[in-house]
Amino acid sequence: LAFTGITANTLGLFSSPCLTKVELRVACKGISDRDALSKPDPCVVLKMQSHGQWFEVDRTEVIRSSINPVFSKVFTVDFYFEEMQRLRFELHDISSSHNGLKEADFLGAMECTLGQIVSQRKLAKPLLKQGNAAGKSSITVMDRKEKSLSSSFVSPQDFFSKSDPFLEIFRINDDSSSSLVHRTETVMNNLNPIWKTFKVSLNTLCSGDNDRELKCIVWDWDSNGKHDFIGEFQTTFKEMRGAMDGRQVQWECINPKYQVKKKNYRNSGIVILNQCKIIKMHSFLDYIMGGCQIQFTVAIDFTASNGDPRNSCSLHYIHPYQPNEYLKALVAVGEICQDYDSDKMFPAFGFGAQIPPDFKVQVLHLQHCVYPYDVR
Template identity: 65%
Template sequence: MARSRSGRRSRNSNPSPRGAPALFPGAGVSPGSSARARAEWAGGPLRLLGRWKGRGHPVVSPVIHLEEGRWRSGARGGSLWSGVGSQVHLQVGRTEVVRSSLHPVFSKVFTVDYYFEEVQRLRFEVYDTHGPSGFSCQEDDFLGGMECTLGQIVAQKKVTRPLLLKFGRNAGKSSITVIAEDISGNNGYVELSFRARKLDDKDLFSKSDPFLELYRVNDDQGLQLVYRTEVVKNNLNPVWEAFKVSLSSLCSCEETRPLKCLVWDYDSRGKHDFIGEFSTTFEEMQKAFEEGQAQWDCVNPKYKQKRRSYKNSGVVVLADLKFHRVYSFLDYIMGGCQIHFTVAIDFTASNGDPRNSCSLHYINPYQPNEYLKALVSVGEICQDYDSDKRFSALGFGARIPPKYEVSHDFAINFNPEDDECEGIQGVVEAYQNCLPRVQLYGPTNVAPIISKVARVAAAEESTGEASQYYILLILTDGVVTDMADTREAIVRASRLPMSIIIVGVGNADFTDMQVLDGDDGVLRSPRGEPVLRDIVQFVPFRELKNASPAALAKCVLAEVPKQVVEYYSHRGLPPRGLGVPAGEASPGCTP
């Protein structure tokens, strides 16, 4: 099962902007054919289907790598490994063995937590096994393996890679295909309205005072109260007020889970008189409502047992049913939403002469500087969600050739027509090549770059689709000098598909930068206009200086999934391929 995470969630918790996938090695392997493996992950369920052509008894072994390090596992039969840290590896599981098949399909399902802000490396290995299917593959013949990240599978939904032998040699023409499916369940809430007619009269001198209770039947057959309506006084044909309940509370996100409705005659002393009951499921309720037949006999089992002519103690009618879908971050990513990454680098003089080892821009061949650490940590995550792997790289605060005029918005590859670089490595190379060609100057103005990215995001907004979201990473060594303009630019950007991450490098006092991060209050423009959404995350690099790149990325990107969902929910835009806008009621059915 896949979960998306705005926080780490359990399998049955309400979905957050992140997810959990499950890995299903569901295919076999054989030279010259594609392998399928099914997988589900937390943050969003995934199914991985693998196929392999060859001889023997195949097992596919998915391996999950949560930070740095390598994974091992076995297949033609398969196993799943998980690891935290560069040397710690944990095998999570292994598929069943499919015997004597050149195109095996594995049914084993693995569940893995998915977190957008972490690089989660996976490795699938295929083995020809000769003995009982155990957890170890030491005695089996290695047929090939494939590595990828969980983010790549989430973003593409299907990843096909060749199987490689040791030392990177191709395993013939064998390949494996990994398919991802979100299994986190239906996110959202249900709006229900009940009425009844011709209920039994339980009172001597007046009519019944009915109320209705809705229960969920748990796995142990115990009843869990979901909702109790108000009491309608002195009425045998009550109309109860509509109520809302999460799908998780109603049926644990299982639409076929039994539900039970009980109708009572209210008694002020607490000795309520039982009128009747009926059983149904949310699936049945939806179907009946769509067909205009959403009514049930309210039956008292004792009366039914004693009287042959007994039919019911009234009829309960489902007057209205609306399902409000709440989409998750995984829904948008797996719907094809691309994350476009832009980095803006501070080239002001306060960084120090790049030729001096004390400079924040000093290029040490053995140790990346703080700018590079932050850039690579965040960029490595974002690149998995951008299909063309091209990233805009901008600079500000420097005098640039040929006239050496100060610019607060220039392409560090010096191509004003195309400021994009090939991959994160391309951005790193452009940054290193840029340093000797510019003169560090000032001031530290970032509003021009925010406005530039906002213009691109505004063009995307006009498409009316959840297809492109923009992340701007600003790396700076000091407090911005155009604070008023920056606040204005952020307020405007808060209405666009865009998030801003500011990383403060060096030892400057960044206290004044905290105002841009809305955690302590609502950011307002100089005119008093508030941000529509909190889109800024500020992180002083020194607080994470000794942490791993993974920890830095996790801290910096943790809010992005929530911001993505907030934007598209506010616009009422569903993930591509789903026709019901986010949060809009779908009468009687799940969108």
């Protein structure tokens, strides 16, 4: 699906020259059926807030007849540590006759900050509709910093009949579960199609483990969502790297059922990796995603150099109706840093104050006790 015609740059969302791109993957679970006769055709729309308004950034593909969709679309978002970037993920049921959101059924939404996703790596929250839980449905957003593998595949060859093939790549996790890494486009009515070159994060592909098992499945697309299994094969990123420097790597696509039943069965075709490139990107986000903890510490200057807090000319002036400049700065910085602080506790100190009973100048915990001195 295409953009709505308003790009992020024209909205003034991304103005800083210092940025890192992050990849967001989306999956939903337990979407309620609209009626007993049909399952929803879900699509997730990503929106970003700018100047108090929500603007569409991108959207996933539509997955037909699914209540637990795992979307192959990867949202690439510019990440700014110094900014509060508010995101909204909207789930819509889009019928096969149109792709417009105006006629689609709104199923629920989830709001969060990009900082929350980056710091937690995987954020799962219930979908809300008009402020209430949308049944038992939930949405999970997973983050990966962009460190890309660029690949180009040729589909299986020598099928017995023409098909509409597409390829899915799954990562096998430590607990033996599998996670969808990439789903190619469907090439209609073609035995030897060439799928488009795509990029995928190495973290997403193999969690940084070159020997991690990858499972690749080729399907024959069906409009009702019940795709026909063609064949599968196992590989690793270590094997895929053989396609670098102009070489090719190929795998036999095997259907285990045919392998047992048919004596002369060899394979259901050959999958060829034409090209593999590694694009390395390093940024400040590497530290955060590597487990670096950021702690927000506050120190207040209580010396007389700031003037009497009862005087409106002082930056420490205690205004009866609005926060002073110091409080505004603390809130602005604290809102950003809190997403990356593991315990959400902020050490708060003061210095240059005269504390009774002896009124000597000293450094103190703002709660005026040895422990705790943290403020939530």
